[in-house]
Amino acid sequence: MLKTVAAVVIDKVAPFEFGVVCEVFGIDRTEEGVPAFEFLVCGERPGEPLPTSVGAQLIPGHGLDAIERADLVAVPAATLRDEYPPAVLAALREANERGATLLSVCSGAFVLGAAGLLDDRHCTTHWRYGKQLLDRFPSIKLDPDVLFVDDGDIITSAGTAAGIDACLHLVRRELGSNVANLIARRMVVPPQRDGGQRQYVELPVPECTADSLSPLLTWMLDNLRTDHTVAELARQARMSERTFARRFVAETGTTPNKWLTMQRVLRARQLLEDTSLSVEEVAEECGFGSAALMRHHFNKIVGVAPKDYRRTFGAPAV
Structure with missing residues (x-):
């Protein structure tokens, strides 16, 4: 049963993708028939401001130890980097080992990959980052055309709004269509979207590399x-x-x-x-x-x- 949700934030976290997780799981909608979620914002140093990707600051209220009681651990997008905090990666691995569901939004897939959790797993990310993700973690089974991939205990989503699709899908899977529809209606978004992220890809015009043609x-x-x-x-x-x-x-x-x-x-x-x-x-x-x-x-x-x-x-x- 989905009761406790932990959002793991690192420095240069993307506010919109973090906000997607907050919007679906962090708002009390019990008056409308949505079950209550315990929502935890977790970071390495609780109470200390973290810089976001847009210059604002975010203060996690809980440490990484709070992840231990989460049924769902969400990893929002953050600015790409060569290395991710070892303590965060260890906490994600431990959550996976004890049976928690993990969900990434957009480039959050790189954090799961760095933790070794996407090896030989089906996954996706934003279409702009697909090649980078595959180059960095060559054993993954990347599907670059979809809005999200449900691989059981790990769900990965494409860019930005696709995180909404993935979160609502998880709610539908765990709590039923009625609950997902209630949340979607409150957010004024479709409960399910058609198609994949290919429709959002900017198709390059094939170029001619010489003058003859x-x-x-x-x-x-x-x-x-x-x-x-x-x-x-x-x-x-x-x-x-x-x-x-x-x-x-x-x-x-x-x-x-x-x-x-x-x-x-x-x-x-x-x-x-x-x-x-x-x-x-x-x-x-x-x-x-x-x-x-x-x-x-x-x-x-x-x-x-x-x-x-x-x-x-x-x-x-x-």
Whole structure:
């Protein structure tokens, strides 16, 4: 049963991610039917101010020994560093050994990793830090596309608001949907969000590393609505098909078809965000030919359906 929650804070802790844990577990909502949580803010030196990542200070009210009675130990994000406090890592390992659930928000996964708790475990973190986490802890099983990963006694979440998703998921898992819905309603957030964090990733435009194909790539971008075959593109570039295909991969790092598909998805994202065109009109404008084909590629690359993406990122109607 989830009764006692300890939030472990270190210097340069991120206030928003810490606040997410406080918002879900630290507010008394018993009048609304939510069970009471004992909420503990724990640090190495209780009563002493800790600098946060934004210049403000945070004072933990409890020492690391208070973690011993926690059912859930939450680790908010903090500024990345080469080493983390050994006493904090030891306290997290001890909590894990006695059966407590551990939850990280965003870059808090690095603290769990430094404690050796993510070895051979499924986990995630903010999409910007995924490669760093994997380079630093190569034995982890990273899923960079999801909002959170529930691996039983360890739950890791992606950036910022995904911490809300992970906390509400844990409440739902331990206390039921009704309690999770009550907390979500009070926070004015959806109890569950669709899709993963791929929809929030800034997709890089594949670059051309040499000048020979730059005019052709510019022409292709200006003519996304047109069907392009490799044979036609090779003729446009005045090369044989074989030479063109080899040169294209060498200069862009991908094939002509994949490059075109990525450009069309990028264009579709922009139109879904900035215009009121229907999905069918967006598909036609981007050269997909049909809304069904666009949905297939969009979902594969971005991770959500076009309509769901527009609901999240589209400009509201005035």
